Amino acid sequence: MSNRLVVVSNRVPAPGEGISPGGLVSALLPSLEASGTSVWFGWSGDTTAGPCQDRPPRRVRARGVEYALVDLSEAEVRGYYEEYGNRVLWPLMHGLTAHVADEAVAAYVSYRQVNARFARALLPLLRPDDLVWVHDYHLIPLGEELRALGWSGRTGYFHHTPVPPAEVWSSLPQGALLADAFSAYDLIGVQTERDRNNLGDILLDADVAARVAAYPISIDPERFREFTAAAAADTPPLGLPDASMLFFGVERLDYTKGIPDRLEAYEHALATSPEMRDGTRFVQWAAPSRTGVPEYQDERDAVEAAAQRVNVRFPEHPLTIDFDPHPPEVVAPALEQADVCVVSSVTDGMNLVAKEFAAVHSAENPGVLVMSDMCGAAEELTDALIFPARDIRAMSAAMRWAYYMPEHERRGRAARLRAVVDGHTSWDWLREFVTDLREVMPRTRAPEPRLVHPRPTRHERGTPPPIEVGRP
Numbered sequence: 122m123s124n125r126l127v128v129v130s131n132r133v134p135a136p137g138e139g140i141s142p143g144g145l146v147s148a149l150l151p152s153l154e155a156s157g158t159s160v161w162f163g164w165s166g167d168t169t170a171g172p173c174q175d176r177p178p179r180r181v182r183a184r185g186v187e188y189a190l191v192d193l194s195e196a197e198v199r200g201y202y203e204e205y206g207n208r209v210l211w212p213l214m215h216g217l218t219a220h221v222a223d224e225a226v227a228a229y230v231s232y233r234q235v236n237a238r239f240a241r242a243l244l245p246l247l248r249p250d251d252l253v254w255v256h257d258y259h260l261i262p263l264g265e266e267l268r269a270l271g272w273s274g275r276t277g278y279f280h281h282t283p284v285p286p287a288e289v290w291s292s293l294p295q296g297a298l299l300a301d302a303f304s305a306y307d308l309i310g311v312q313t314e315r316d317r318n319n320l321g322d323i324l325l326d327a328d329v330a331a332r333v334a335a336y337p338i339s340i341d342p343e344r345f346r347e348f349t350a351a352a353a354a355d356t357p358p359l360g361l362p363d364a365s366m367l368f369f370g371v372e373r374l375d376y377t378k379g380i381p382d383r384l385e386a387y388e389h390a391l392a393t394s395p396e397m398r399d400g401t402r403f404v405q406w407a408a409p410s411r412t413g414v415p416e417y418q419d420e421r422d423a424v425e426a427a428a429q430r431v432n433v434r435f436p437e438h439p440l441t442i443d444f445d446p447h448p449p450e451v452v453a454p455a456l457e458q459a460d461v462c463v464v465s466s467v468t469d470g471m472n473l474v475a476k477e478f479a480a481v482h483s484a485e486n487p488g489v490l491v492m493s494d495m496c497g498a499a500e501e502l503t504d505a506l507i508f509p510a511r512d513i514r515a516m517s518a519a520m521r522w523a524y525y526m527p528e529h530e531r532r533g534r535a536a537r538l539r540a541v542v543d544g545h546t547s548w549d550w551l552r553e554f555v556t557d558l559r560e561v562m563p564r565t566r567a568p569e570p571r572l573v574h575p576r577p578t579r580h581e582r583g584t585p586p587p588i589e590v591g592r593p
Contacts, residue, residue, distance in 0.1 A: 127162060136182075156185065158185075178246070262302045357454070358455040369405075376420045381423045388430065389514065466493050475492055
């Protein structure tokens, strides 16, 4: 890549500590490390008790990537991240308006202020020919804030979550402001054609809508398979093998993942196919996340209640729940050990766990993927057993189909799923987006960009350092 790529995301991975299972980091980091010239800018994960002053980001270089890290204050984490990000935008993007916390909508002010502060911290790091790539809903206004400060370089945006229908988006009081913020980007990427159509309906500017394209995110399958090879001599992460068919679910604990539905569907399968009671066991890993958000504690309670109900009903106690976080070097061999992976998301941008499962199975070691049709991955992984989201009986039927499936069909499906994942990797995803960003016709800019974010007081923002566009 001739232009330097500057990635901007809400959170930046800890420099040098490797990838995590699923999500942005596992898709992006291997390719950035391979390029050797990229910059990754964002929140360090650290907080300060008092207001954060505008100061240059901390810069750390590790494995070929330069990390530029900024801290947030406790008030910013609460307003920008926990309230507006997690309690408003996250459920809204997934179309789950019942989970939108009305009292958190006012935190839009903090959301815009943090985006403005990120822009002020980022601009001095940029060179005129950089390609700036902004990631996800936390930072929708960042391009607009950079333009307001005078940045005129190529700037793209990628939306990792689903895009809800226009009527859901418009239910947010600031929906029109957020839609307008997309006009700052030269290229806008989404996960699926469904997302592209939805965002096209939301954007009122035809030129901006024409700049939206689907770029399905992926993984580095070879790198992920290396974890299984390294763990070959270890104790199997899902317990010692037995005659049971092993069903497995793994993701962070989130109400978008449909875990209680999944456990209810497994209960229904056991009730309607008695031979599965002795012939299967189900292991669910659900690492807690966003523990400061009340809705996530409610979700844990629902998962625990569903698991208890299954194990009380069936004396075989076929279900195990594990709420501990597991690193990718443990997740990979667990996925390889599983006979069936169940992905039951109510709605999901992509779901990289589905692709990770496909990557570690083959005709020689087949596995069956059971997946909701509202996962972005369902558009590509068509050899999965795909069921309508939230349809308990259809999910149960898919689980039973996986149990009874003939060996030759299991082998054929696994081989085709693996071929899809191997045929379009995270490096392909990155290269396609960056190539298009480099080549797309830049957006025409207004001569005087306007500031639309709520301006912080001088006390809140401190005294900013001089800004030099093009400074390395």
